[in-house]
Amino acid sequence: MSFEFSAPPRSSGGGAEPSPAHKRALGLAELFQRALQQAPARVGRVKGNLLIFVPGVATWTIVTQGPGRGVYDSATDEDVHFAMSCADDLLVQLFVGATDLDLPAALASGHLKLEGDVMVFGRFVELITSAT
Amino acid sequence: MPTSRPSTDGVDPARAAANVSPRVIALALRKLGLAVARLEAVDAAAVPARVALASLMKGAAQ
Numbered sequence: 001m002s003f004e005f006s007a008p009p010r011s012s013g014g015g016a017e018p019s020p021a022h023k024r025a026l027g028l029a030e031l032f033q034r035a036l037q038q039a040p041a042r043v044g045r046v047k048g049n050l051l052i053f054v055p056g057v058a059t060w061t062i063v064t065q066g067p068g069r070g071v072y073d074s075a076t077d078e079d080v081h082f083a084m085s086c087a088d089d090l091l092v093q094l095f096v097g098a099t100d101l102d103l104p105a106a107l108a109s110g111h112l113k114l115e116g117d118v119m120v121f122g123r124f125v126e127l128i129t130s131a132t
Numbered sequence: 133m134p135t136s137r138p139s140t141d142g143v144d145p146a147r148a149a150a151n152v153s154p155r156v157i158a159l160a161l162r163k164l165g166l167a168v169a170r171l172e173a174v175d176a177a178a179v180p181a182r183v184a185l186a187s188l189m190k191g192a193a194q
Contacts, residue, residue, distance in 0.1 A: 020150030027157050034154075051181045053188050061181040075185035081176070083184035086164075094160035095149035103167045113188050116176045118168045125165030132158040 021088050024095065025058040032062055032071045035128045043069065046127055048081030048120035057088050062124070082120035085113040 018026070032052075036043055046064040053059050053075075061072040061080065068078060090111045094101065106112035114121075152160075179187075 020144075020147045023150035024152075024157075027152065027154065028161075031154055031157055031161070049178070049181070051184045051188075053185055055189075059185060075180075075182040077180050077182060079178035080181045080184050081178045083181075083188055084168075085188040089146070091160070092146050092149045094164060095152045095156060096145045097156075097160075101163060101167050103170075114168060114171070115184060115187060116178075117173060118171050119173045122165050122169040125161050129158050129162050132155050 021054075021057045024088065024091055025054060028052075028054075028091075029058070029060065029071060029073075031128050031132065032060060035124070035131045036062070036064065036069060036071060038127065038131055040069075042127065042130070046120060046123045048117060048123075049078055050120060050124055051075060051080045051083040053083070053085040054088055054091065055085060064124070080116065082116040082118065082124075083114070084121065087111040 043064050049064055050062040051060070052062065059073065059075055061074065061076045061078055063069050063072070063076075063078050072078075087110075090106055103112070107114070
């Protein structure tokens with residue numbers, strides 16, 4: 001199993017302190033990787049690969065099938081069955097515990113974009129939560 | 133439109149959300165996953181990730 005991941009862009013100030021968006025991205029990437037480190041049979045239940053894009057922050061291709069299983073910090077040539085773009089401010093809203101996610105509004109505004117089989121994402125989230 | 137909620141104690145919510153625990157991130161993803169799972173499933177063909185990214189970026193200010 002291979003895991004390729006490099007950090008998303010840091011704050012532009014040139015200092016050592018990562019930006020808040022960078023920290024969020026690192027937290028997400030850590031969870032993605034941890035999920036894929038589970039037993040292959042469990043990972044196989046996802047039944048699909050994913051692309052997750054946080055505009056201006058990070059892009060991940062998450063491969064759950066085949067010899068290339070891993071988290072890649074770019075959009076690769078690997079086939080994906082679900083793709084999502086999620087704005088960083090929507091992540092903030094989720095992370096600080098906003099009571100309700102207004103999904104129709106997020107989709108209408110473009111803060112959230114979904115393509116492909118949403119069930120793949122649902123199964124991947126189940127894998128993540130079972131690993132934490 | 134989703135926005136960061138205003139803080140009532142002077143703490144920037146975006147910064148507060150930068151230091152959340154893995155468990156909190158997982159719960160947030162679960163919330164998103166449950167919302168997304170309510171959408172109708174589609175039997176879409178798989179496409180290369182770079183193609184999917186280009187599609188997502190259409191119309192987005194980059």
